[in-house]
Amino acid sequence: MTREFHPLVKRLLDGELTLGDLPLELRREGEEALRLLAPLDRAPVTLSPALDARVMATLRRRAGSPATVRESFRARRVWRWISAPRDVEIRLRVRPWAVGALAAAAVLATLVLGRSSAPPVGDAVAAFGSTRPGVLVRFVLYAPGARRVAIAGTFNQWDREATPLAPAGRTGVWTTTLALAPGQHQYAFVVDGARWVPDPAAPAVDDGFGRRNSVVAIAGPGGRAL
Amino acid sequence: MSAQVDVPARLAGRVPPEVVAVVRGVVDSAAARGLPVEPLVQKALEGGAKGVPAERVIAAVRALAGELDASAGALRSAGLAAPDGDAIEAGAFALTAGLQEGQVRELAHASRTPVGPAATLRVAATLAALGVPAKETVKLVRRTIEAGRAAIDLLDLPDRVESEIARGATPAQAAAGLARAAAHLPVGPPDVPPGRERSRKP
Numbered sequence: 056m057t058r059e060f061h062p063l064v065k066r067l068l069d070g071e072l073t074l075g076d077l078p079l080e081l082r083r084e085g086e087e088a089l090r091l092l093a094p095l096d097r098a099p100v101t102l103s104p105a106l107d108a109r110v111m112a113t114l115r116r117r118a119g120s121p122a123t124v125r126e127s128f129r130a131r132r133v134w135r136w137i138s139a140p141r142d143v144e145i146r147l148r149v150r151p152w153a154v155g156a157l158a159a160a161a162v163l164a165t166l167v168l169g170r171s172s173a174p175p176v177g178d179a180v181a182a183f184g185s186t187r188p189g190v191l192v193r194f195v196l197y198a199p200g201a202r203r204v205a206i207a208g209t210f211n212q213w214d215r216e217a218t219p220l221a222p223a224g225r226t227g228v229w230t231t232t233l234a235l236a237p238g239q240h241q242y243a244f245v246v247d248g249a250r251w252v253p254d255p256a257a258p259a260v261d262d263g264f265g266r267r268n269s270v271v272a273i274a275g276p277g278g279r280a281l
Numbered sequence: 282m283s284a285q286v287d288v289p290a291r292l293a294g295r296v297p298p299e300v301v302a303v304v305r306g307v308v309d310s311a312a313a314r315g316l317p318v319e320p321l322v323q324k325a326l327e328g329g330a331k332g333v334p335a336e337r338v339i340a341a342v343r344a345l346a347g348e349l350d351a352s353a354g355a356l357r358s359a360g361l362a363a364p365d366g367d368a369i370e371a372g373a374f375a376l377t378a379g380l381q382e383g384q385v386r387e388l389a390h391a392s393r394t395p396v397g398p399a400a401t402l403r404v405a406a407t408l409a410a411l412g413v414p415a416k417e418t419v420k421l422v423r424r425t426i427e428a429g430r431a432a433i434d435l436l437d438l439p440d441r442v443e444s445e446i447a448r449g450a451t452p453a454q455a456a457a458g459l460a461r462a463a464a465h466l467p468v469g470p471p472d473v474p475p476g477r478e479r480s481r482k483p
Contacts, residue, residue: 063447078448209323212291213330238367239374239403241327251331258410258439260378263324263341264333270410272374274400274436281407281439 060197064088065256068195091197091226189234190278192271194244194254196220199227201246208242208268210235215245237278241268286318296329296338303339307346316349317366320373348373355382356398359389364398371402378409384419391423396432407439412452421460428463 066072067085077085198204204220210233211217220229229244241260244252253259254269262268272281288305296304304325308318324345328338352372356364364372372385380388385402392401401422408418421442425435438459445455 061447062443066444207330209320209327213323213326215330238370239406241323258407258412260374260406260410262327262331263344264328264331264337266331268327270374270378270407272403272407274396274403279436281404281436 060084060088060256062256065195069193091223091228189236190273190280191232192235192273192280193230193232194220194242195256196229196244196246196252196254197227198229198244198246198252201227201229203247204229205245205248206231206233206242207245209240210242215248220244235271235273235280237273239270239272239274241270243268286312286322288322291322292325292329296325297335300325300329300335300338304342307342311346311349314350314353315363316346316353317370320349320370321345345373345377348376351376351382352385355385356389359386359398361389361398368397368399368402371399371406375402375406375409378406380405380409380415380418384415387419388422391426393426396426396435401426401435404435404438408442408452408456411439411442411446413442413456414453417453417456417460421456421463424460424463430463434463 060068061081061084063072063077063081064085067074067077068088074082074085074089194206196204204222205215206218206220207213207215218231218233220231222229241262242254243262243266244254246252251266253267257269257271259267259269273279274281286308288308289301292301292304304321308321311318311321321342324342325338328341333341349369352375353364353369356368356372361368368389372389375385375388376382384405388401388405389398392398396404405418405422408421409415413421421438422435425438441459442452442455445458446452450458
């Protein structure tokens with residue numbers, strides 16, 4: 056059995072929306088989804104670029120209440136102090152030989168660290184042997200009762216075994232994150248090695264065999280999941 | 282091009298032998314016409330993975346070759362003398378999603394840098410896959426481009442349509458509303474690197 060979350064709830068899970076952004080009728084579903092995914096939140100997360108805007112929006116909302124005006128005003132001043140650009144002048148007295156030594160140390164550090172550093176997320180190397188840069192895409196399926204869930208598609212030669220999803224405890228939620236190369240990709244989930252299930256949160260097209268394939272496209276300058 | 286894809290090696294053990302033989306012929310023929318062949322191999326692999334009977338796999342691979350041909354023709358008639366494999370694949374994706382050949386041509390002709398025909402067609406195909414009727418899809422994408430909107434606005438269209446659908450609109454209503462908005466919203470200022478607009482010294 057699979058369960059389809061509402062697209063807005065999916066955006067809530069992705070951190071693009073807050074519970075407060077959801078329509079009233081979706082809040083209960085949103086709360087349940089958050090509860091189910093709570094174990095996943097222990098994993099490291101990347102802060103959303105929209106965080107600044109959300110923080111400021113929260114501060115603005117709180118500022119509406121008389122009891123919190125002062126606190127909010129102070130928070131806003133702190134925020135401005137943190138985020139405002141400043142000209143910084145640093146005056147150093149150094150001896151010429153020290154500059155040379157520092158430059159040599161910097162070159163050495165660059166060489167040593169450059170060899171061991173992992174690629175940044177934005178330039179993640181696509182899986183499955185491709186050397187093209189990829190975009191990280193997270194796939195989630197709610198399939199309580201499933202013993203095994205995998206994803207198969209054009210990005211892994213439609214191999215039903217190659218890319219298993221990880222269960223989030225006993226919540227019935229299964230997830231994986233893949234680096235996808237630019238282009239369009241068709242895929243489906245494979246539940247218990249036999250049942251093909253389209254992604255309830257993704258657009259779908261006819262697969263030519265009487266079923267539906269889910270689609271995700273990576274397009275545009277810099278690559279973006281559509 | 283077919284030399285780059287060893288069809289028997291890719292399909293061995295994944296599909297019945299008769300499928301391998303036919304797909305090899307389809308791939309060679311497609312390569313000779315300058316079409317991308319990887320989607321054809323992928324369609325055969327998909328059929329094998331799903332346990333589809335051989336004749337249906339062959340039919341699906343042939344149908345896809347036809348769509349790649351149609352896409353290449355539409356792109357050429359849009360003014361792209363030698364369309365690349367990426368754009369041809371994107372056009373075929375749009376056809377699979379429900380657009381007509383003439384609509385692929387229209388969108389390829391309307392596309393502008395930095396997005397380009399391949400990404401434009403992928404946006405349109407994704408909209409169609411979300412359930413937006415082909416006519417509304419073309420109208421929305423064209424209006425967004427012609428209004429001079431930024432590339433990100435075009436790439437955002439599927440997300441915005443999904444949001445409207447989540448609020449209760451039909452896919453057609455969502456697209457029509459966004460098309461009207463695209464035509465009327467003022468175009469933003471050109472991108473300026475952060476901090477550039479601020480004077481450095483008083």
